[in-house]
Amino acid sequence: MDVELAKKETQDAVTQVKRTSLEAAQVELERQGLSCNLVSERLLVGVSSVCRWDVEAKMEVIAFVQRVPGMLTHEKILQDLKSLPSWVEQHKVGDKCPPFGFGRCRLKLLVYYADYVAQEAAYEITRTARPREWCGSTFLAAQDAEGKSYILDRGSAPVWGRAFYPELRYRAERLTGGSINALQPPGFPWWIKIFGLVTYLYIFFMAFQIPWILLVFFGTLLLHFLIAALCQSWHDRKQKRKNDADDYLIGHGAYYSDDGDDSHFHVV
Numbered sequence: 001m002d003v004e005l006a007k008k009e010t011q012d013a014v015t016q017v018k019r020t021s022l023e024a025a026q027v028e029l030e031r032q033g034l035s036c037n038l039v040s041e042r043l044l045v046g047v048s049s050v051c052r053w054d055v056e057a058k059m060e061v062i063a064f065v066q067r068v069p070g071m072l073t074h075e076k077i078l079q080d081l082k083s084l085p086s087w088v089e090q091h092k093v094g095d096k097c098p099p100f101g102f103g104r105c106r107l108k109l110l111v112y113y114a115d116y117v118a119q120e121a122a123y124e125i126t127r128t129a130r131p132r133e134w135c136g137s138t139f140l141a142a143q144d145a146e147g148k149s150y151i152l153d154r155g156s157a158p159v160w161g162r163a164f165y166p167e168l169r170y171r172a173e174r175l176t177g178g179s180i181n182a183l184q185p186p187g188f189p190w191w192i193k194i195f196g197l198v199t200y201l202y203i204f205f206m207a208f209q210i211p212w213i214l215l216v217f218f219g220t221l222l223l224h225f226l227i228a229a230l231c232q233s234w235h236d237r238k239q240k241r242k243n244d245a246d247d248y249l250i251g252h253g254a255y256y257s258d259d260g261d262d263s264h265f266h267v268v
């Protein structure tokens with residue numbers, strides 16, 4: 001009897017460690033450089049605005065962390081995605097220069113802490129990111145009472161927004177207790193950064209020819225955006241067959257389950 005009680009207490013302790021609270025999320029967001037505002041006992045908002053020279057853009061990150069009592073449903077996620085633009089307008093940072101789509105991008109992260117995650121909601125989280133924006137990305141994640149994480153696997157955002165998926169996934173895993181060891185989010189490959197440095201040097205030397213400076217600047221900037229976006233698109237092409245297989249299973253009565261590391265679809 002004592003052995004079973006000890007096992008139960010140990011399991012409860014492990015579950016308690018896995019689960020993440022809004023207070024712990026606030027500490028993690030502040031560690032990542034976001035300014036946090038605890039709007040209510042169920043909503044935490046973190047914002048940051050930094051200049052990223054590796055992508056030659058000003059990047060804004062807005063994280064919405066919610067405590068959902070009971071079950072997280074598909075309708076709840078869709079309702080939040082519809083309300084997301086107004087939320088961003090209320091908590092946005094910085095000014096509107098440069099304009100979005102040219103030297104400016106916005107990353108939005110929605111994280112839920114729920115007691116239970118419905119199957120439809122898990123599918124929405126792991127497969128779809130909306131609304132679709134060319135210069136931004138919406139990333140969904142959730143954690144249930146057992147410490148199980150549901151994180152976006154393949155989204156429908158444009159290529160430029162998908163280029164930031166590794167960074168958004170890192171932030172989501174940090175907020176949902178994912179098993180990661182890196183202290184910093186993954187960046188772009190080294191050749192992207194070298195290309196950015198060459199771009200700056202090229203613009204500097206071409207500045208001596210004033211009539212061509214604007215053409216050179218805009219041309220190299222757009223080319224850099226294209227390369228930075230395509231550096232992640234190969235992953236989608238690589239998993240195209242796997243996506244088709246998953247869609248086939250879902251169309252024939254499959255449901256989704258996540259063991260914390262890999263995604264699995266089971267036919268019922």
